[in-house]
Amino acid sequence: MTTPFALTPHQRQWCAELRTLAAERLRPLAAEGPLASEGPPGRVNRPLVAALGDLGLLARVFPAEGPVRAMDLCLLRESLAAECTEAETALALQGLGAYPVALSGTDAQRARWLPGVVAGRAVAAFALSEPDAGSDAAALALRAEPDGSGRWRLTGEKCWISNAPEADFYTVFARTTAGAGARGVTAFVVPADRPGLTGVPLDMLSPHPIGALAFDAVPVTRDDLLGEPDAGFRVAMRTLNLFRPSVGAFAVGMAQAALDAAVRHAGERQAFGGPLKDLQAVSHQLAEMATRTEAARLLVYAAAAAYDAGAPGVASSSAMAKLLATETAQYVVDAAVQLHGARALRRGHLLEHLYREVRAPRIYEGASEVQRTIIAKELYRGRAGGPGSTAASREGENR
Known part of the structure; x- marks a missing residue:
């Protein structure tokens, strides 16, 4: 079967x-x-x-x-x-x-x-987030101002940008129409050597290449435009809808690594007259970790299959996959650390590494709270995509 x-x-x-x-x-x-x-x-x-x-x-x-x-x-x-x-x-x-x-x-x-x-x-680097525009990406303030010659000048800041400041080029999202929210954002591809573009690295919990960028009247032309003016937010969301399930896949991979380490440790570590795995509390914990990891994996695969099939409700299924998988990975890695005890906290241990790595995916590409908002909105549109969603929406109409 x-x-x-x-x-x-x-x-x-x-x-x-x-x-x-x-x-x-x-x-x-x-x-x-x-x-x-x-x-x-x-x-x-x-x-x-x-x-x-x-x-x-x-x-x-x-x-x-x-x-x-x-x-x-x-x-x-x-x-x-x-x-x-x-x-x-x-x-x-x-x-x-x-x-x-x-x-x-x-x-x-x-x-x-x-x-x-x-x-x-x-x-390459994806430059969307700003100091005051993270989860609310439509609120970004980096300005793309026309200079009267058919070009724009980018002025403002980007923050929490992976691969900055060492990327060779940046996909940059800037505001071209004030007060228009998501409809006033334009995407540009900006070479790193453009005059006025500078950056600094940021020291993070997990040692990733992340930095902040400053744009001081950086020139861009129509040749740098990605898509149409004021249509950049759609470019960003189409990209994120593809990558969000794969963030879940990243989380599942980390959860699996932590689970494998915990299973090995519980089978080898002797305590209270036998291996840890013989303790019911430990065996039940491993069973819970395995079940949650597999559930997250299947939801990620379901979201990926829906995306590839062009099914409706992709935004919701992608959000569900990222939400469940990243939250599950946090739980599984933490449980594996607990089973290993102090040795897992030593610098260089696999679980110490995973413990630092696993925290960020619950924030980037849409924090868990943002994913819940996306899912809830889709529920009220009757397009959540899960079993029984049509019946649930009909029941709501009857009430």
Whole structure:
């Protein structure tokens, strides 16, 4: 008997190959990277990005023909995360930063930027968040002001931007129409060497390349425009609807790594006259961790399948997948740390690493509270997509 989202033998084999590749080829590069030791924060591990290109993994995010399949992206991110979170993050940031170019860019823009991204030679970044516009992305204040010559000047700040300030180009979302909310935002692709564009790295809980950007009348032209003026918010949301389920996949990969470590530890660790796994409290905890991880995985796969099928309610299913998976990963990693005790808190331990890594996905690309808002709005539209949603909406109408 198979479930609706059971993987094919080919997909299972691919996932196994990806985990081996991540453990043997990518993890050593992560261990030698600029963020693996004490030093300035915010540095991009370019050898790791280049390896993702050399191994053909970035080409799976940007296939030569047709759009990326959400299921492929989820399987890729889950498998990498289970063995090397640094490689998973590097791949995801390339995808997030450059996908708007693939989605809405002109042929000339795609030809200029995507080959370097796919090869791992050009580092991309997605510049949406600002100091006062995070969860409420429609409230962003970076201004794109016309200068009278058919160009714009970007003035303002961006913050919490992954790969900043070392990216080679940025997908930047700026306000072109004051007071228009989401309808007054335009997307631009901005090379990092534009005059007036500066940045600083930020030191975060988990050592990722993250920084802040300052725009001092940075010039952009129609050649830098992604899509149509005032239509940039749609570019951002279409990108996030694809990547949100795969954030859930990243979380599932971390949860699986923590669960595997907990199962090994409980089988080997002796306490109270036997292995920990023989204690009912421990065995029940492991069962709960395994059940929640599998539930999150299936919801991620369901969201990916819905996206690939063009099903209605993609925003809601993507939000559900990200919400449940990231919250589950936080629970599973924390439970694994508790089972391991003090040893899991030592710097360099797998679980210490996962404990720092697992916190951010509940915030970025829409915090858990934002995902709940999206889901609730879809419920009232009768498009939640879950079993019984049609009946539930009819029952509400009868009341």
